[in-house]
């Protein structure tokens with residue numbers, strides 16, 4: 001398990017979910033940076049990609065295949081569109097789960113134009129036969145289309161125009177090495193620093209025509225869990241609040257009060273995250289406690305606690321997964337304004353005190 005597992009379980013109505021919801025999909029097109037210059041943060045990936053694209057352009061060649069790895073909402077789709085725009089090429093967007101049969105992939109590949117960018121999101125979720133077809137397509141710009149079944153089946157080779165595959169994955173480690181090796185460039189997307197998210201918020205506010213001051217943007221950035229998609233979503237909710245309850249201007253106070261209404265705390269924890277932490281601290285004295293027990297205590301499924309709430313709590317250094325169970329860190333006690341049992345009354349007595357509290 002790692003911090004990227006958050007999207008595997010549906011997260012209905014979660015303001016801090018890193019995956020896109022219907023409203024995001026509609027608004028995101030308007031907020032997407034259109035070129036590398038506008039793309040905030042990810043310095044390393046940006047610089048490296050800039051070189052890859054410029055070199056290909058100078059040679060008059062199609063850019064090498066690019067693999068982008070990183071958590072949801074960090075800008076992989078955005079970067080793939082930028083790659084196409086910088087190369088002056090059209091882009092086709094699809095995803096691993098949409099390609100269940102090799103034939104689905106053959107149909108897409110055979111209709112690509114020369115130089116086109118094919119964006120394959122969640123590439124680690126493609127079916128095996130499709131994946132094998134992709135190996136040959138990436139390396140030789142050729143696929144073998146199998147016609148017929150059983151002993152009479154024949155492979156008809158099909159030439160493809162050169163294209164650039166941009167694969168996106170939340171789990172680079174899950175990609176089979178032969179697939180990984182066929183990418184000329186791999187960019188690892190990191191979570192964004194608060195200052196970078198501030199820039200994202202300012203930029204989006206400008207595009208949405210919302211007035212926001214520096215402290216207001218910092219307040220939203222600090223609660224956005226290192227993720228631009230969440231920053232943009234929180235900004236839209238804060239904008240609603242500013243419009244209805246304030247004078248339309250987003251200040252620190254307006255942002256803070258609005259996000260309190262939406263139950264997103266100063267560190268970006270939402271109701272579920274806090275419920276897990278509170279149970280761990282108040283009911284189990286900070287642990288160690290087993291995952292199932294913790295899940296029952298918060299009235300959620302085991303998987304929801306493990307895959308939806310925990311990755312962020314672990315990333316934030318608030319919770320640790322140990323062989324003996326889940327354990328709260330000193331930062332967790334501090335965040336919820338509680339005193340750890342040892343400090344409260346010393347050793348076992350402190351524990352007892354908490355259970356009794």
Ligand SMILES: Nc1ncnc2c1ncn2[C@@H]1O[C@H](COP(=O)(O)OP(=O)(O)OP(=O)(O)O)[C@@H](O)[C@H]1O
Nearest residue numbers: 028031032039040072073074075076077078228229
């Ligand atoms: N570096 C950035 N600068 C400004 N805005 C960004 C940046 N990265 C992402 N965004 C914004 O965040 C939103 C989500 O980005 P995007 O869809 O590219 O993420 P993703 O990594 O492809 O997510 P998923 O894996 O869930 O599809 C978009 O609205 C985009 O405009």
